[in-house]
Amino acid sequence: MTESNVHDYRDATLRSVSPNFTAKVFAEIGLDRYTICPSAIGDVYVAWSTPGVAAVRLAGDEQTFEAWYTERFGRRVVPAVEDDSVSAAARAKLQGGRVTVPIDLRDCSPFEQRVLHEAAEIRRGNARPYRWLAREIGAPDATRAVGNALGRNPVPLLIPCHRVIRTDCSVGGYVFGSDAKRALLESEGLDLGAVEKIVDRGFRYVATDDGYFCLPTCGDIATRLGVVPGYFGLRTLEEAHAHGLAPCTSCRPIAA
Amino acid sequence: MAVACAVAEPDTNTMLAEALARDVDRAFEDVVIAFRQPVVTFVARMLRDDARAEDVTQEVFVRAHRALHGYPPERRAELRLRSWLLAIAHNLTRNAVRDAPPPSDSLEYDDGTSRVGLTDRQPGPEGEVLRAEAWQSVGDAVAQLSPALRAAFVMRYVDDLSYDEIAETLGQPVGTVKASAHRGLLAVRAQLEMNDD
Structure with missing residues (x-):
């Protein structure tokens, strides 16, 4: 037997584990991990469990975050060394990537989950009233509960609860503060100044030049509000009907 | 991805063992990263089955985590992690070997004749073929042990x-281990010499 045979055997039989090996081990031992990701509002902690991302919070003091996490979720979380597929997806999404991030909403009630799933559908550049979201999930009288559910959103930014605002188009509360909420909406292309001008004049809807009427915060028009002369404000649904306008299918200004 | 022979340096061991003594959970991912490759490689060599090797390796770390939580900090600080993890791996592979049928790519046919000598010569650069056969024949001989x-x-x-x-790792006296390794070496050598005839 030559030395080189054993060397060749050694090299040829080296193995490495598959990319999600560490994730599988941590799933089995039931330990959650967190990492720091840059985002539109600065560095955030992203914590994830086996099903997906469980929490997003502003980065700050590790001990405070870990204590908050255990208090809320009843599980321990430790700093991660390496990214896996879940944290890598979250990292990409928080930097504007169009990726699907698995989310862990086990901590939320069924009602909260419905609210958050609906909020997740609101696209970049848009905003919707709390009352609108209550109507969309079939609970038109639950506007306050919708607000509370959004306030408990464990994964802000990944589920864009900042895109839900008040009916008068003031931004309302936010886990990272109202100023951050306004800045986020602006950075996503929503012209809040133009929206406020419309609302201040008593308009609830905006008619477009192609025969539809929208909420002032509809992404299809909100970015063009101040610049397109064909748009005009509407105070009531009756006005919209009188002009023969159809409701926008994107922002759904009235119940379907 | 380049596969390097990841053998943890002694200072890495000290660092990790001390981190484990302070907080098992916080140190554990570093332990997985440092030793997943040597462990899966050892298990794969023992089992000659890559898919099962990864499952067994996963189980090695799950058991290690459980065990670490049962140890007092001073015991965790003293651990020689590589041999400790390989010991867990060895126990698990011993069970896996016992439970599994012999590998299908066994060296010998039922009548005891060697498969190696009968292997079809594949076309290709002569040196590469011989080289591949050389390590495979070591692997086949190892599998016979x-x-x-x-x-x-x-x-x-x-x-x-x-x-x-x-x-x-094996929980045996050094003398026994020396004898086993030596007997293994003689058997592999004999097997290879038989192939060369």
Whole structure:
């Protein structure tokens, strides 16, 4: 037997584990991990469990975050060394990537989950009233509960609860503060100044030049509000009907 | 991805063991990262089955985590992690070997004649073919060893572990380990010489 045979055997039989090996081990031992990701509002902690991302919070003091996490979720979380597929997806999404991030909403009630799933559908550049979201999930009288559910959103930014605002188009509360909420909406292309001008004049809807009427915060028009002369404000649904306008299918200004 | 022979340096061991003594959970991912490759490689050599090797390796770390939580900090600080993890791996592979049928790519046919000599010569650069056959024939010979000899041989002559480490891993006296590794070496050599005839 030559030395080189054993060397060749050694090299040829080296193995490495598959990319999600560490994730599988941590799933089995039931330990959650967190990492720091840059985002539109600065560095955030992203914590994830086996099903997906469980929490997003502003980065700050590790001990405070870990204590908050255990208090809320009843599980321990430790700093991660390496990214896996879940944290890598979250990292990409928080930097504007169009990726699907698995989310862990086990901590939320069924009602909260419905609210958050609906909020997740609101696209970049848009905003919707709390009352609108209550109507969309079939609970038109639950506007306050919708607000509370959004306030408990464990994964802000990944589920864009900042895109839900008040009916008068003031931004309302936010886990990272109202100023951050306004800045986020602006950075996503929503012209809040133009929206406020419309609302201040008593308009609830905006008619477009192609025969539809929208909420002032509809992404299809909100970015063009101040610049397109064909748009005009509407105070009531009756006005919209009188002009023969159809409701926008994107922002759904009235119940379907 | 380049596969390097990841053998943790002694100072890495000290660092990790001390971190484990402070907080098992916080240190654990570093332990997984440092040792997943040597462990899966050892298990794969023992089992000659890559898919099962990964499952067994996962189980090694799950058991290690559970065990670490049961140890007092001073015991965690003293651990020689590589031999400790390989010991868990060795126990698990011993069960896996016992439970599984012999590998299908066994060296010998039922009548005891060697398969190696009958292998079809594949077309291609002569040197490469001979080289591939050389390591495969080592692998085949290793597969023929009893699990006890195989573990001792692989750790001593393939992984270059010290007899002390191997003894710790296998939970046997150093003398026994030396004898097993040596018997393994003789058997592999004999097998290879038989092939050359």
